[in-house]
Structures are given as structure tokens and as C-alpha cells.
Amino acid sequence: MKIGDVISLKERVITQEKMSAYSGPGKNIHTDDEEARKVGLPGTIAQGLMFVNYISEMLARTFGGKWLEGGELTVSFRKIVRPGDTIRTLGKVKNVGNGKITLNVWCENEKEEIVVEGEAIVEENNL
Amino acid sequence: MKKFSEADIGEEFGPIEIQIGDDAIRRIKAVDDENFWLNEGTETKSVIDPAILVQYSNILKTTKYSLEGLVHVNQKIRIHKAVRVGDKFTMTGKVTSKYTSRTGKIFLEFECIFMDEGDNVVLESKETYLLKL
Numbered sequence: 535m536k537i538g539d540v541i542s543l544k545e546r547v548i549t550q551e552k553m554s555a556y557s558g559p560g561k562n563i564h565t566d567d568e569e570a571r572k573v574g575l576p577g578t579i580a581q582g583l584m585f586v587n588y589i590s591e592m593l594a595r596t597f598g599g600k601w602l603e604g605g606e607l608t609v610s611f612r613k614i615v616r617p618g619d620t621i622r623t624l625g626k627v628k629n630v631g632n633g634k635i636t637l638n639v640w641c642e643n644e645k646e647e648i649v650v651e652g653e654a655i656v657e658e659n660n661l
Numbered sequence: 662m663k664k665f666s667e668a669d670i671g672e673e674f675g676p677i678e679i680q681i682g683d684d685a686i687r688r689i690k691a692v693d694d695e696n697f698w699l700n701e702g703t704e705t706k707s708v709i710d711p712a713i714l715v716q717y718s719n720i721l722k723t724t725k726y727s728l729e730g731l732v733h734v735n736q737k738i739r740i741h742k743a744v745r746v747g748d749k750f751t752m753t754g755k756v757t758s759k760y761t762s763r764t765g766k767i768f769l770e771f772e773c774i775f776m777d778e779g780d781n782v783v784l785e786s787k788e789t790y791l792l793k794l
Contacts, residue, residue, distance in 0.1 A: 544694070544695065546692075546694055552691045552692070553691075555687050555688065555690065555691035556688050556691035556692060573793075581733075582733050582736065583712070583715055583716060583733075583736065584691070584692050586712050586715065586736055586738070587689075587692040587710050587712050587713065588692060590710050590711070590712040590738075591692070591693070591697055591698070591710060594697070594710065595697065599708075599743060601740070602708065602711060602740055602742075602743040602744075603740065603741065603742055603743060604740065604741065605738075605739075605740045606737075606738070606739045606740070607712075607736075607737065607738050608735070608736070608737040609735070609736050609737075610734060610735045611733060611734055611735070611736070
């Protein structure tokens, strides 16, 4: 891989069914509108860790088992994601060297608003 | 039950044992639209996303505290080993930091380590929460 290379995952549509399967069982802000409204949210929101899984899948698809034995990921959760939103997951190589590949990684919604962003590191020696 | 925001720096949680079974499979399927990790009928011993382990750190926190008022703002993971359906892990956690930002917001950091049955580190996780007091 070289600086500027872009990787991505197929778009995912977020549904309440997926959110409930991921964040249930039980009522919480990800599974129950009433619980979400109690804390000032407009309704249920997707759990941020879903997008950590999307990014991790993208990296596993790209770097294979090497991602799964030495990968590092740091992300910040920027915006809420609601049922019906469509999420694109992307990465762009920002540095190759010192035995590592570093990528900017992010998830964006259908309005191209970044909902999760961060950095991933894969050990080049593992490749 | 006390809120997690009341936890002290250095406070430890666990150990608790977990096994990657039906619960984890359900969660993986919820994010596995293209069956990258799991194909129907092939779940046994399938390699799954190690990041799914982070979900289980809530089990540690809720042994002592409620999660009310926590907003998950940042997540760091370091993966050491692949994870398979059926694997057993021991997880431990620790509150490593609590600080106030320049804008007056209070943050708490919680670190969690997942070890396999051979005492090898499989995943390290660091979660940062904004505390809504």
C-alpha cells in the first residue's frame, strides 16, 4: 500500500432490527425510543461500537489475518446515527514507514457527515 | 446503585470469564451484512471480529455501577490475537483517568484487558466517556 490509497466497505443501512440485535437484549437508548427520549435524544441511536466493527471488518478485508494479530484502532464518535441512516466506511493511507502503515479511517452518513473518525495502524512486518 | 461516574481512579473490576457464544454471534450478525465473519451454519470456531469483545466490558462496569450518564466519546483497541467462536476469555478492567477539560467537561477513561485460556493478551481496550452528572 502507498500513501493516498483508499479502502472502503460496502454501504450499510442502519435499521432498528440491527441496533436491537447488537445492543440488546433489554431497554436502552439503542433499543427503546422512550429510554432515548428520557436523556434528550430524538429516539434510538446506534451504538458507536457498531462502527468500530465496520472499520475493523474493512481492515480485516484489506489486511487479512494480520489486522487480527497486531492492529491498533483509535476512534472518536462525532455524530449520532439513527435508524434509516446509510453508512459508508472508508480508510486512506496517510503514512507508510517505520514498519507500520497508518490510515485515517472514518464512517460517514448519506449526507457525507462524518459520524466516526480516527486512525488505524497495521504492523508492516506482519504483511 | 451508584453511577459509574462515582468510580475512583485505580478502581479495579473483575476478573470475569466470558465465552464467545450465541450472544456474540447475534451481535456480530447485526454488523455482518455480507457474511464476512459468519456464514449460516458455519459459526462453530469461525474467526470473528475481536472488536466485539469491547461490548462485554459493560458487564465489568455493571458489577458495581449503573451506566447512567455515560456518553461514549472515544474508543481505542489493540488486537493481539484472533478470536474464534467458542473461545473463552477472562476480562479485567480499571478506571485509569478522570479529568476535566478546559471547557469544564468531565471525562473518565476505562481500560480493559481480555486474556485467553493460556493467559495470553487477546485484546486491550481503552474507552473514554463524557460524564453527564
